[in-house]
Amino acid sequence: MLILSDNEIFKPSNTGRLIADTIQDTHVFQWHRTNPPAEMLSQLENHNYAPVLVFPATSADDHAKVVTTQNVTDSDKTPLLVFIDGSWREARRIYRKSAYLQSLPLLSMQPETVSDYIMRKSENEQYLATAEVASLVLQGVGEAEAAKTLRYWFNAFKETYLMTKSRGLQDESRPQLSLYLQWKDSITRADERDTR
Numbered sequence: 284m285l286i287l288s289d290n291e292i293f294k295p296s297n298t299g300r301l302i303a304d305t306i307q308d309t310h311v312f313q314w315h316r317t318n319p320p321a322e323m324l325s326q327l328e329n330h331n332y333a334p335v336l337v338f339p340a341t342s343a344d345d346h347a348k349v350v351t352t353q354n355v356t357d358s359d360k361t362p363l364l365v366f367i368d369g370s371w372r373e374a375r376r377i378y379r380k381s382a383y384l385q386s387l388p389l390l391s392m393q394p395e396t397v398s399d400y401i402m403r404k405s406e407n408e409q410y411l412a413t414a415e416v417a418s419l420v421l422q423g424v425g426e427a428e429a430a431k432t433l434r435y436w437f438n439a440f441k442e443t444y445l446m447t448k449s450r451g452l453q454d455e456s457r458p459q460l461s462l463y464l465q466w467k468d469s470i471t472r473a474d475e476r477d478t479r
Contacts, residue, residue, distance in 0.1 A: 284326060284334075285311045285413075286384075288369030288377060298414035299368030301440055305433045306421075314367075316380050326363065327383060333360035336384055337420050338367060338374070340391040350388045352423035364390070364420060368413045392419050412437075428470065435463035 303309040312323040367374040414437040421430035442459040
């Protein structure tokens with residue numbers, strides 16, 4: 284599940300949409316402080332799901348709610364990974380002003396590398412772009428193929444976005460896009476073999 288801030292929807296540098304591009308069962312909702320979408324609340328309350336908010340634990344209360352990727356995968360319910368998509372300032376505000384999010388367990392990732400997303404900079408180099416975090420989380424919960432697909436698509440997105448901003452020499456061969464297309468083709472062929 285992806286919860287978007289108002290400001291994020293039309294930003295060309297937004298990476299949350301890449302999750303929806305590559306993960307079939309992604310539900311995207313626009314955040315409203317006073318009137319949260321009923322369908323979103325229904326999914327969060329659905330007893331078939333185990334919702335987990337992917338968000339950094341910053342306070343003592345938050346640390347008490349932290350779960351591990353192992354906890355997420357050990358549940359007999361379907362994990363529902365919830366991402367807030369916005370700048371870090373917006374994401375903190377959304378979290379603070381949404382009681383339904385504050386009640387969820389937190390999956391707080393500790394990245395081993397700094398973000399390589401240079402199109403937008405954060406006040407803290409440990410903060411990653413939404414797609415980078417999602418890729419790490421998917422890998423952590425055993426969804427290696429989905430994580431790799433998202434990583435390839437993210438790299439192709441960065442490559443394309445930089446080409447639109449660059450006035451200098453550009454690599455027209457688009458190596459990152461080629462890698463993504465090769466990966467998707469290999470998945471499609473494997474799926475076709477499996478259905479025979």
